[in-house]
Amino acid sequence: MNRQLHLLSARDLLTAEPVPDLAAADVIVASHSGGKDSMAALDETVRRAEAAGVRDRVVVLHCDLGVTPRGHTVEWPGAVDLARRHADFYGLPFEVRRSARWPSLVHRIRDRGQFPGLFTRYCTSEMKYAVARKFITEQVATLGVTGRPARVVLVLGLRAEESRDRAAKPTVELDRRSSSGRRTITLWYPVLRWSTAEVWDRVRATGLPHHPAYDQGMSRLSCSFCVLASIPDLICAARLRPELADEYTRLEADMGSPFRRELPMSEVIRRAGRAA
Known part of the structure; x- marks a missing residue:
């Protein structure tokens, strides 16, 4: 076999x-x-x-x-x-x-x-x-x-x-x-x-609490700022966790390397501010 x-x-x-x-x-x-x-x-x-x-x-x-x-x-x-x-x-x-x-x-x-x-x-x-x-x-x-x-x-x-x-x-x-x-x-x-939808049906069937970030706009719950996350999720995360977003911006500057090539964290923060 x-x-x-x-x-x-x-x-x-x-x-x-x-x-x-x-x-x-x-x-x-x-x-x-x-x-x-x-x-x-x-x-x-x-x-x-x-x-x-x-x-x-x-x-x-x-x-x-x-x-x-x-x-x-x-x-x-x-x-x-x-x-x-x-x-x-x-x-x-x-x-x-x-x-x-x-x-x-x-x-x-x-x-x-x-x-x-x-x-x-x-x-x-x-x-x-x-x-x-x-x-x-x-x-x-x-x-x-x-x-x-x-x-x-x-x-x-x-x-x-x-x-x-x-x-x-x-x-x-x-x-x-x-x-x-x-x-x-x-x-x-x-x-x-x-x-x-099937996942959420099962989650609700358990009767257990889910993470509040979902109710605040996140569609997924990986690390707070996942490089593969959607732009709406990144903007939402920057709005919910501004201090961590700022730390990522400082990290970008220290390394001379952006969070994503086409989307540095500074731009994510700017869009989060505009969406607020």
Whole structure:
């Protein structure tokens, strides 16, 4: 059998959107940013894990992007506390991990001398995925699995609507880069094919609170100033977090590199002021 499908049940192989065979997993790590997609993905994970009789194997992980040199959280304030509250609701263990090398994404940007971009998304690869995989290493070490690789499912709330690259992904795939003789990591994107409306329907069905930034105009909840965010979201973020926007402007000046080539943070701030 193809190794990529080793955690798929026979029944799920017949469906359009495969689901990992969660009963075969030794640990299920659900990444939770505090955003709506993570909320829906976590709820779907819990439902599926409960049906498979392995709810006790789910652990919720928040990868924190840290605090800037001027004392501002890179992520939306309250995101980590909200993720913790959601984990508590389901009775699941909750863990927070950060990069051991950089105190925050802003420190990493300064070290690199430029902001992330479409083809240089080190913000996710180094500050989130690498941190998640290190956490998985910790988990595997405590499992005590012998005679075979530990089976890990990493759940991520990615959705196809957000980019062409994500739209091309399968719902379940083997993380070949991070799998080894000690562990096999299967990536699962349970809400990949869901629409925004379907995500919000599930969020409302949980009865759990969502982050207030959505009610204040944000359509997505990644880091507060994501280089890949829409212009309306960036303008909204600058209006809601002017001090962080100012710190990014100072960072641009120090590095001589703009936030986005066609859109420096100073212009985002100017548009936010005009929209106020």
